[in-house]
Amino acid sequence: MKRSAPTIKEIAKNLNISVSTVSKALHNHPSIGLTTKERVQKLARELNYVPNQAAIQLRKQKSSIIGVILPTLIDQFFTLTVNGIEDYALKNNYNVFITQSHESLTREKELVDIMQRAQVDGVIVAVSKETTSYDHFNALEKAGIPVVYFVRQPKGVMLRNWVSCNGNEAAAKAVDFLVAQGHRRIAHLKGPDSLLTSEHRYEGYKDALLRNNIAYNADLIKVCDLTKAGTQKAMKELLQMDQPPTAVLCFKDYMVLDAMQFLRKQSPTNKKKMEFIGFGNLPMFEYFDEKPLASLDERPYKIGEQAIVLLLKLMNGPKEEGYQNINLECELIEY
Amino acid sequence: MKRSAPTIKEIAKNLNISVSTVSKALHNHPSIGLTTKERVQKLARELNYVPNQAAIQLRKQKSSIIGVILPTLIDQFFTLTVNGIEDYALKNNYNVFITQSHESLTREKELVDIMQRAQVDGVIVAVSKETTSYDHFNALEKAGIPVVYFVRQPKGVMLRNWVSCNGNEAAAKAVDFLVAQGHRRIAHLKGPDSLLTSEHRYEGYKDALLRNNIAYNADLIKVCDLTKAGTQKAMKELLQMDQPPTAVLCFKDYMVLDAMQFLRKQSPTNKKKMEFIGFGNLPMFEYFDEKPLASLDERPYKIGEQAIVLLLKLMNGPKEEGYQNINLECELIEY
DNA sequence: AAAAAATACGAAAACGTTTGAAATAGCCTA
DNA sequence: TAGGCTATTTCAAACGTTTTCGTATTTTTT
Known part of the structure; x- marks a missing residue:
């Protein structure tokens, strides 16, 4: 029954008019003319005509597809950004092509290639943690496909279109909050060195210590690699200090999870000796019995939305008008 | 610098050979000839040639795209199925187009339309909870696009290609487990009536009661609508019974979450009076201090993988050879 | 040396749509 | 009645590939 889909051509033949008219x-x-319009549209409906996207794309040299490259979808933060992207895209007649790099640079490059073959009109990407060179994305831009970076800011390459939350300010806000609660020994589980975002949050942490007259202590800083093992190794080191911290600011809520879990396993009795704040405001916290002290909401939906707004501007607007950075303000959510 | 991408035609001109040769x-x-092959491939590499998918698709009448329609991506269960689908698709040179219906029938229909325009070669779908008519999917199949249903089985339409876990068997397994732990009053939070999957799990529950010589009590069954409010209303009713259940089998782990949360709020003191088992084996449970008793792992990755294996078979195999059902066995995970 | 076979390449059509220019028809005006 | 409008429709090219078939060239066979 493999009926080939009806085309504009068949409608034309059926009505004895030309394809262009149809x-x-x-x-x-x-x-x-009004009458022909109606005749055509009626028949199209009857035949269940559906336009061939490939043909349109080929002719128009435009796919109406926005490519999105994410590190992973398991992180609910990213699925929330997807919602922001999708909603706005749909309103503007774009389809969204969602992909995952699984934090692999190799995979990320393959995805870029796929995007290019698919002739996506633009790309929104949160780079993998392995990504240090941006040649593949540069190639995209050179080919006329605008790229908006979001959430994770590329390091080294300064001038980029990107949108994220203001990690600097947010981290400072968190430290202020902790200090107000009486904490003086505040550790920081820093994000991977490859991400500029890690730096921002780290800077905010330092700034806030300074303005609260707390001496900076390098031993309280641990760089993590976004794996559970990495986080728990860092926690172990913190716990072995003479004076362990009383509070920890984490690069991500997932670190908070791993850290708290580690703590629970280490000393099931005297838990709750350490307070945590991370970035993410994970939806799942709602269900936790024992929540972290607070979390910094990165506004994932808003970030996604802003990213695609910027992308559409780049796609339609004048070719070059410098790069744009958008920094959304994070909200500190107390639990 | 909007350089238009190099085409096969340019390579041909450059090398003074025909496009077909290229x-x-x-x-x-x-x-x-070997020499021309090398000359062509070398130049293609130099020019950064990337084939135009739209042109290929138009010519070949084949998109090499698998469409996937999910209720939502926030539910980590579905993102895990996506991984199973993606991995296998990639190995077979298919791209995956992931979309969310957000449990809306209207949206689902729009997505089907988009899939058809994009000329996807096949569709994998977990229907929205609002879906009771399958006309839109039937239209797809009539147009020659095979459809594989997964996770959520359509009701009413018996003969379908679908893959899921064996809810009947799994529910029974869970009840057996609860009985072994000494429970006799076991409630069931049933899934939406629109899903046959709900029925299966319900049947398994009943069967297991029977074979354990426990009288079936209709008051212990509450139909839920997958919303928090719905679940908590059900829980409230259960708690108001003369003899509340001591254990609850839930259609989904998310119900378990909502139920436990409700319980916690109701009586912060005497919590842990009720045991829960749900479907899902949610990754986040790992981080919970107070976990449910167990969970039924639906093998999301495997389900996704089986779904696409079946889909590819339908796409390539002989047109009609009856419908296929695949029922994976669930695993009971004790926490 | 002629015929046959193998090798390498090219011409052209086709996939379904869009779009500006050109054509046709009908009608009005002078 | 010729000329000029307007309203509607058609022509034809183009988008980038793939693929069938044909042809020219070379090599092998007799």
């Missing part, structure tokens, strides 16, 4: 009629082109 | 050379066609 095409225009379907698009409500002003130069087509 | 095309064949790029595909290692046997009828092309």
Whole structure:
């Protein structure tokens, strides 16, 4: 029963008119008579005509597809950004092509290639943690496909279109909050060195210590690699200090989870000796019996939305008008 | 600098050969001389040639895209199925187009339309909870696009290609487990009536009661609508019974979460009076201090993988050879 | 040396759509 | 009645590939 889908051509033959008339009629082109328009549209409906995207894309040299590259979808933060992207894309007649790099640079490069073959009109990407060179994305831009970076800011390459939350300010806000609660020994589980985002949050942490007159202690800083093992190794080191911290600011809520879990396993009795704040405001916290002290909401939906707004601007606007950075303000959510 | 991407045509002109030769050379066609092959491939690499998917699709009448329609990506269960689908798809040179219906039938229909325009070669879908009519999917199949249903089985329409876990067996397994732990009053938070999956699990629950010589009590069954409010309303009713249940089997782990949360809020003191088992084996449980008793792992990765294996078979195999059902066995995970 | 076979390449059509220019028809005006 | 409008429709090219078939060239066979 493999009926080949009806085309504009068949409609034309059926009605004894030309294909161009049909095409225009379907698009409500002003130069087509009202009666023919109606005849065409009626028949199209009856035949269940559905336009062939490939043909349109080929002819128009435009796919109406936005490519999105994420490190992973398991992290609910990213699925929330997807919602922000999708909603806005749909309103503007774009489809969204969601992919995962699984934190692998190799995979990320493959995805870029796929995007290019698919002729996506633009790309939104949160780079993998392995990504240090941006050649593949530069190639995209050179080919005329604008790229918006979000959430994770590329390091080294300064001038980029990107949108994220203001990690600097947010980290400072968190430290202020902890200090207000009486904490003086505040550790920081820093994000991977490859991400500039890690630096921002780290800077905010330092700034806030300074303005609260707390001496900076390098031993309280641990760089983590976003794995459970990495986080727990860091925690172990912190616990072995003469004076362990009383509070920890984490690069991500997932670190908070791993850290708290580690703590629970280490000393099931005297738990709750350490307070945590991370970035993410994970939806799952709602269900936790024992929550972290607070979390910094990165506004994932908003970030996604802003990213695609910026992307559409780049796609339609004048070619070059410098790069744009958007820094959303994080909200500190107390639990 | 909007350089238009290099095409096969330019390579041809550059090398003073025909486009057909170039095309064949790029595909290692046997009828092309070794030297020309090398010349072509070298130049293609130099020019950064990337094939135009739209043109290929138009010519071949095949998109090499698998469409996936999910209720939501926030539910980590579904993101795990996506991984199973993606991995297998990639190995077979298919791209995956992931979309969310957000449990809305209207949206689901729009997505089907988008899939059809994109000429996807096949569709994998977990229907929205609102879906009771399958006309839109039938239209897809009539148009020659095979559909595989997974996770959520359509009701009413018996003969379908679908893959899921064996809810019947799994529910029974859970009840057996609860009985072994001494429970006799076991409630069941049933899934939405629109899903056959709900029925299966319910049947398994009943069967297991029977074979354990426990009288079936209709008051212990509450139908839920997958919302927090719905679940908590059900829990409230259960708690108000003269003899509340001591254990609850839930259609989904998310119900377990909502139920436990409700319990915690109701009586912070005497919590842990009720045991829970749900479907899902949610990754986040790892981080919970107070976990449910157990969970039924639906093998999401495997389900996704089986779904696409079946889909590819339908796409390539002989047109009609009856419908296929695949029922994976769930695993009971004790926490 | 002629015929046959193998090898390498090219011409052209086709996939379904869009779009500006050109054509046709009908009608009005002078 | 010729000329000029307007309203509607058609022509034809183009987008980038793939693929069938044909042809020219070379090599092998007799």
